[in-house]
Amino acid sequence: MIDPTALLRDTFGFPGFRGVQRQVVDRVLAGDRTLAVMPTGAGKSLTYQLPAVALPGTCVVVSPLIALMHDQLRAALAVGIRAATLTSVDADRNETIARYRAGELDLLYVAPERASNDGFRQLLASAPLALFAIDEAHCVSEWGHDFRPDYRLLRPLLDAFPDVPRLALTATADEHTRADILDQLGIPADGLIVAGFDRPNIRYMIAPRESTTRQVADFIAEQSGPGIVYAQTRAGVERLAEALAGKGRPVLPYHAGLDPAVRRENQAKFVASEDMVMVATIAFGMGIDKPDVRFVVHAGLPKSIEAYYQETGRAGRDGDPAVAQLFWGADDFARARQRMGEVEPHRQPGERARLTALGALVETATCRRAILLRHFGETPPASCGNCDNCLSPPAAIDATEVARKFLSAVYRTGQSFGAGHIEAVLTGKANEKVRQRGHDQLSVFNIVTDEEAPLVKPVSRALLLRDALRTSEHGGLEFGPEARGILKGEVPVALVLPPRPERRRQRGGAVPNPVGDPLFEALRAARRELAMDAGVPPYVIFHDSTLREMAQVKPTSHKALGQISGVGSRKLDDYGDAFLNVIRAFV
Structure with missing residues (x-):
């Protein structure tokens, strides 16, 4: 019998499952078909990574973006999972195919375009399969906010292997979209698990746009850590990035009009940074699995309430406090209504409903989080205590x-x-x-x-x-x-x-080092060095929360360090001595 909790502790370094993770993992290990709707940061990837280690055969993960696959690949390799990607930019494709056929892979990440290919189906038939995991599963639904036609072609592949369990995962799907995903991917209605949509660590802030550059610059000056600023156009990205540069922290642009090599380089710098601001169009973000993003700013209206939820959800994936700030203008709504005429007639009622929902969110004098959660079918309390309206009630x-x-x-x-x-x-x-x-x-x-x-x-x-x-x-x-x-x-x-905003102190915030502990800073410095040597972002080594626990507990032996949350056996072997040396020097 497989003991998921022991595997969770040994491989991933976590003392227990969070939320509905155990419920999802148990269904997968039992061979069932499942759709799990879990908020960003709730540990969706673990629900297929753990079964991939536990079950014989390879888990095939369908993921929409190459950058996202490579991010997840780094994290999987760091905990000792045998993983690979099979994408158009991978030079080791032949080696990956050979490893798959030899049964040497726990995880194989592929794009939907490849997964729906007949040749790929034939490749999969050449070795045992453990599981199909369809990430960002809302892309399969025309009712979803991020429809990808290639996702609609996955069903024949799944049905060609009827005995292989299938797990669909998404953070953003309303009731209509959830029903469509179940239908499109052949998952029974009793296979739906909804964990809830609340991200209590994110503070939602919304204000009318007056002077975009000034408002964004003032906001960023009050924040610590890395963040993303979303602008609506490529030209807007360039203007804002240029205006924000030279204000005390690194700023880079990202949009589809940049040379691909520049985009890749900017993205890599952001992923590795602990203080950078990326100004980007929405082309940036879904491919980023960076857990320590401390803020997300929208310098204009997102295209839907689902998109807003997903984009703000890129902040605080590590569970630490984060802020989502939106600046909106009436012209945003006017342009959105004009664009609605370009949408196919059968999708217009849904688009109109989404725009109305956005209007209610930005105009409300009540709790922002309650508006968001009710949109996704939940019944939240009237006040969350962590949005601008709850913290400073406006006059109506x-x-x-x-x-x-x-x-x-x-x-x-x-x-x-x-x-x-x-x-x-x-x-x-x-x-x-x-x-x-x-x-x-x-x-x-x-x-x-x-x-x-x-x-x-x-x-x-x-x-x-x-x-x-x-x-x-x-x-x-x-x-x-x-x-x-x-x-x-x-x-x-x-x-x-809204009440007149009070000027907050510069570069504040509750994270990453709330008590100013010098040991924590020394551990961060050691992590930075190890990350540079390994060619991975610092968070792949350990999250800030793991370093804070180390600084608090001060373990001085491998056994004690292994009890810290996030320290699995592979990371203990790879990095244990380096961090123990830092702790011993302070103790």
Whole structure:
């Protein structure tokens, strides 16, 4: 009989399973088919890595990105798992195929394009299989936010080996997507395990965009450790990366327009760094298994609430505190509605629902985490205590009259002018443009009071967000379908006014060294040296949490060091003496 707990301790160095890991592992070891929905950082990879070591044969892992496969490969090799990748950039493909046929691999990582190939199916038939693991399984569903057509071609491969257990894994799938994954991959309904979506260590922060560069720079100045800043376009990435460079920490860009060699080099530098900021499009991230990302910033609206959840989930995978900051603008929603016309008609209702959900998330005066979790079908408490609204509750005011005045001004000026011109008319600024068009003679000129004037700009954002206003192809504001109800006074408009932010101390945060322990810093320095020698990122050696436990417990023998969480037998053999020498010097 296989003892999963003993294997967990010996190979991976963990004293016990977390969350639903044991439940998933038991199903796989029993030969069952399973879909596990587990939040990022919950240890999804362990649910197939442990069975891959325990069961005879090879576990084939289908993964969407080469960079992700290579990241996971490094982590598997570090704990002594016999693993390989079979991708278009691997020079050792023939050797990997020979090792597979000889039964010398526990794990084989492949892309969906290769997995759906007839030739690959024939290769798999030449040696025993332990398990099929389909990572990022939401890619199989057209209802998912990251649909990949090649995932839809996996079923024939799976059905060609009906007795091999199959495990689908994802962090982001609503109820509709989950049902589609089960259907597409031939997994019974009773094989669904949902661990929940909460990432309690992530602090969610959302604010209207005013000056992107200044807001992002101010935020980063308050953070420690590595982080990702998502911009919406390649040009935006370049501008922001250039503006943030030279402010005290390394900054690099990443987008699909860069030379592939530059992209690979920038990614490698980020993965190895303990302090770098990567400014990137969403092309960056899914392929990163870096656990010590301390913050994720969105400098614009993500494409869906699922994408937001997944992208923010790249922070704090090690369980330490992390921050997700989103800066949004009303023009983001306007552009998203324009793009909706390019989507196939049968997918438009789903896209519309996703945009509405994003609107609710950014506009709410209540708990952000509760909005997120309810979107994924959960029933969370009303307050989480770890988002901006829970920590500093905003004021909510009735702005219906200002909204009606704004819509009236848009109508009276011919639905042809931008928000700045409408604001000038409403507040009585008779500039040249206003006078030339005679808009200073309109009934809406100067009709907002001094108390209402500060609400005009946030009201314009709210009206665009709610689709009461849209942006024309010439940049002017025109009525959207929700305008009529607001104009007639049938639909109220509430505004959320966030509290004025307090300036926090520079480069703070609860991690990685909250008590300023010099032993912890010495252990980090030793880890950095070992990582450079081995050509791997520092976290592949040990996570910060493992080093903190070492600094606290101060083990001075191999046996005692082996009891630290994260120190498995292979890592104890490879790195034990180096870390014990550091600890003994302090003790």
